[in-house]
Amino acid sequence: MLSKSQFIRGLQCHKSLWLLKHRPELRDQPDAAQQALFDTGHTVGDLACQLFPGGIEIEFDTQNFDGMVEQTRQLIADGVEVIYEAAFKQNGIFAMADILVKNGDGWDVYEVKASTGVKDYHLKDAAVQWYSLSEVLTLGRIHIVHVNNQYLRQGELDIQRLFTIEDITEDVLTLVEDVHEYQAGMEAMLKADEPQMLIGSHCDDPHSCDFKSHCWRDVPDVSVFNLYRMNSAKKFDLYHRGIVQYADIPPTESLSPVQRIQVETASTRQPLIQPHIIQDFMADLVYPLYFFDFETFMEAIPRFDGQKPYMQMPFQYSLHILHESGELEHKEYLGDEHSDPRPGLVVQMLNDLGEQGSIIAFNQSFEISRIRELAKQFPQHADALEALISRFKDLIVPFRNLGYYHPDFNGSFSIKSVLPAMFPNDPELDYKQLEIQNGGMAMDTFANLHRLKDPNQRDSIRQALLAYCRLDTLAMVRIYQSLKQVS
Ligand code: SF4
Numbered sequence: 001m002l003s004k005s006q007f008i009r010g011l012q013c014h015k016s017l018w019l020l021k022h023r024p025e026l027r028d029q030p031d032a033a034q035q036a037l038f039d040t041g042h043t044v045g046d047l048a049c050q051l052f053p054g055g056i057e058i059e060f061d062t063q064n065f066d067g068m069v070e071q072t073r074q075l076i077a078d079g080v081e082v083i084y085e086a087a088f089k090q091n092g093i094f095a096m097a098d099i100l101v102k103n104g105d106g107w108d109v110y111e112v113k114a115s116t117g118v119k120d121y122h123l124k125d126a127a128v129q130w131y132s133l134s135e136v137l138t139l140g141r142i143h144i145v146h147v148n149n150q151y152l153r154q155g156e157l158d159i160q161r162l163f164t165i166e167d168i169t170e171d172v173l174t175l176v177e178d179v180h181e182y183q184a185g186m187e188a189m190l191k192a193d194e195p196q197m198l199i200g201s202h203c204d205d206p207h208s209c210d211f212k213s214h215c216w217r218d219v220p221d222v223s224v225f226n227l228y229r230m231n232s233a234k235k236f237d238l239y240h241r242g243i244v245q246y247a248d249i250p251p252t253e254s255l256s257p258v259q260r261i262q263v264e265t266a267s268t269r270q271p272l273i274q275p276h277i278i279q280d281f282m283a284d285l286v287y288p289l290y291f292f293d294f295e296t297f298m299e300a301i302p303r304f305d306g307q308k309p310y311m312q313m314p315f316q317y318s319l320h321i322l323h324e325s326g327e328l329e330h331k332e333y334l335g336d337e338h339s340d341p342r343p344g345l346v347v348q349m350l351n352d353l354g355e356q357g358s359i360i361a362f363n364q365s366f367e368i369s370r371i372r373e374l375a376k377q378f379p380q381h382a383d384a385l386e387a388l389i390s391r392f393k394d395l396i397v398p399f400r401n402l403g404y405y406h407p408d409f410n411g412s413f414s415i416k417s418v419l420p421a422m423f424p425n426d427p428e429l430d431y432k433q434l435e436i437q438n439g440g441m442a443m444d445t446f447a448n449l450h451r452l453k454d455p456n457q458r459d460s461i462r463q464a465l466l467a468y469c470r471l472d473t474l475a476m477v478r479i480y481q482s483l484k485q486v487s
Helices: 002-013 014-024 032-051 065-077 122-132 169-191 232-240 257-270 275-283 344-353 365-377 377-388 415-422 439-449 455-486
Strands: 084-090 093-103 106-112 137-149 162-165 291-295 313-322 329-336 359-361 390-392
Touching: 002 014, 002 093, 002 122, 002 169, 002 415, 014 291, 032 093, 032 106, 032 137, 032 162, 032 439, 065 084, 065 093, 084 122, 093 122, 093 137, 093 365, 093 455, 106 122, 122 137, 122 169, 137 169, 137 275, 162 365, 291 365, 291 439, 291 455, 313 344, 313 455, 344 365, 344 377, 359 365, 359 455, 365 377, 439 455
Parallel strands: 106 137, 291 359, 359 390
Antiparallel strands: 084 093, 093 106, 137 162, 291 313, 313 329
16 A cells, blocks of 8 residues: 555655665655655645535544545535545555535545746645545645645635636646556556666755665765766766766766866865965955845745745844945845735845945845835835945956855855855854754744744844844955955
């Protein structure tokens, strides 16, 4: 017996399904980001039930799938017309339908997804479901219910507009006929020895596989998979030709200039410094220098007026101001977790950023995009916000242009790679010393902060958020000063 999710896993990779059934202890535990995705899925699923009110939910019980199937059967026999999480065990597959709705003599199925559109694997998922359910029910239509990212909340949450329902019946019917064959293949595979499957792009498509620590254990930390902007097919081609470490790469292999520098500096262990490239960048800067960084959060279900699903909501910034005299000032903003952080942020940010001087970000497109969005959302401040954009300078540029390359960048110019390579033993600049260590953690932490009841706990988390964002801009100051010294 396979569950629907196991079947989908088997479609991605037979070995993944085999390991799950025979060696589950090798599976990676979900990280905080994956857990946040699961939680979002549950929240969206619960809310979507309101599209078909008055139904009865089958309680999920990992210890008693047969009981869930029996409850479903009983509800159908009793004439219940809307069932949430209806469970079926048929055709060798255990499948659950998020929402099952009686329609005339048949039943319509609604599968709820937290995504903003229908993905290819949703169709396969629905085909497995149809294959199983159609043995016991007369099915009408099958749909995907997904989040509508064009919905702009104003006032009460409008469930009808928050979701989009797409009928996928025709697509599903073309896929159903293959399900039996796939299932037979998986069942035979599970009775045999572990399949010999090489690692490949399927390890992350459509989902990042949770056996990667096991299957990728022989790939070293520095390998062809770190080559800068090399497409995935070429990386796997090198790997499967036995070219794993940089030293294995033949001189005839075609590499981009950055990739070539990566390979060369990995063997010499010496940074590459080209002062004229750094000087070109420095020549454009105007004091005072405003080192600036936003943090944002996203939610599937908008909480505030003027918010759309999955909209990037700036809630915090840090700003270090470096004056020509060498004086360094720090300013910051962290919105209240219970109200829309944007109005207060816009006012203070415009005040803090003054009217002249370069605004320095690391990978500025993120900050500029947020400012453009804020200009649309707050038209009364649009001119002042738009005026900030021409002042931006991107501190990643001298790195991307190879003004400075350190072998420990390992093919990444993100600040999280650049900083420890340039300042390896500086505890003041070590993200690992912080409670919140990356933007994803900051995002999830703030998005959930309003749920915490204990004000002391909330305050301590707010301090951790401030410390994280402050380091982002302090890091930029130190990187700038270090570049200036070597240029
Ligand atoms: S890591 Fe890749 S090869 Fe290994 S089980 Fe997962 S998908 Fe298959």
